[in-house]
Amino acid sequence: MKQLHAARHAFEAHLIRGFLASQGIEAQVRGEYLTSGWGELPVDVCSVWVMEDAQFARANELLVAFLSGSFARKFSGERWTCPQCAEKLEGQFTACWNCGTVKPATTDQPLPKP
Ligand SMILES: [Zn+2]
Numbered sequence: 001m002k003q004l005h006a007a008r009h010a011f012e013a014h015l016i017r018g019f020l021a022s023q024g025i026e027a028q029v030r031g032e033y034l035t036s037g038w039g040e041l042p043v044d045v046c047s048v049w050v051m052e053d054a055q056f057a058r059a060n061e062l063l064v065a066f067l068s069g070s071f072a073r074k075f076s077g078e079r080w081t082c083p084q085c086a087e088k089l090e091g092q093f094t095a096c097w098n099c100g101t102v103k104p105a106t107t108d109q110p111l112p113k114p
Pocket of ligand 1: 082086087096098100101
């Protein structure tokens with residue numbers, strides 16, 4: 001088992017894990033609540049681990065493609081902007097990692113006024 005990626009958010013780690021699973025690679029998210037060793041403050045750090053060492057090189061290739069956006073575009077299209085907090089998000093995110101707002105059904109149309 002090898003560590004593939006240190007994610008900035010738990011959401012990102014789980015997204016990558018799901019992506020690898022869809023490509024036939026078993027991975028695990030670990031260390032969501034580590035202690036830092038600096039007064040034992042909990043830090044929200046997640047890493048993605050590939051279960052089979054033999055799949056690591058392939059997983060790494062996929063991850064690079066995924067993070068660079070070539071797979072992201074195939075997955076679910078265009079970048080979008082969170083209607084809640086205006087965070088800019090890649091198309092593969094189905095919810096805002098900043099505030100948790102779910103991606104609107106259409107991103108190129110303004111939301112209808114209530
Ligand atoms: Zn947001």
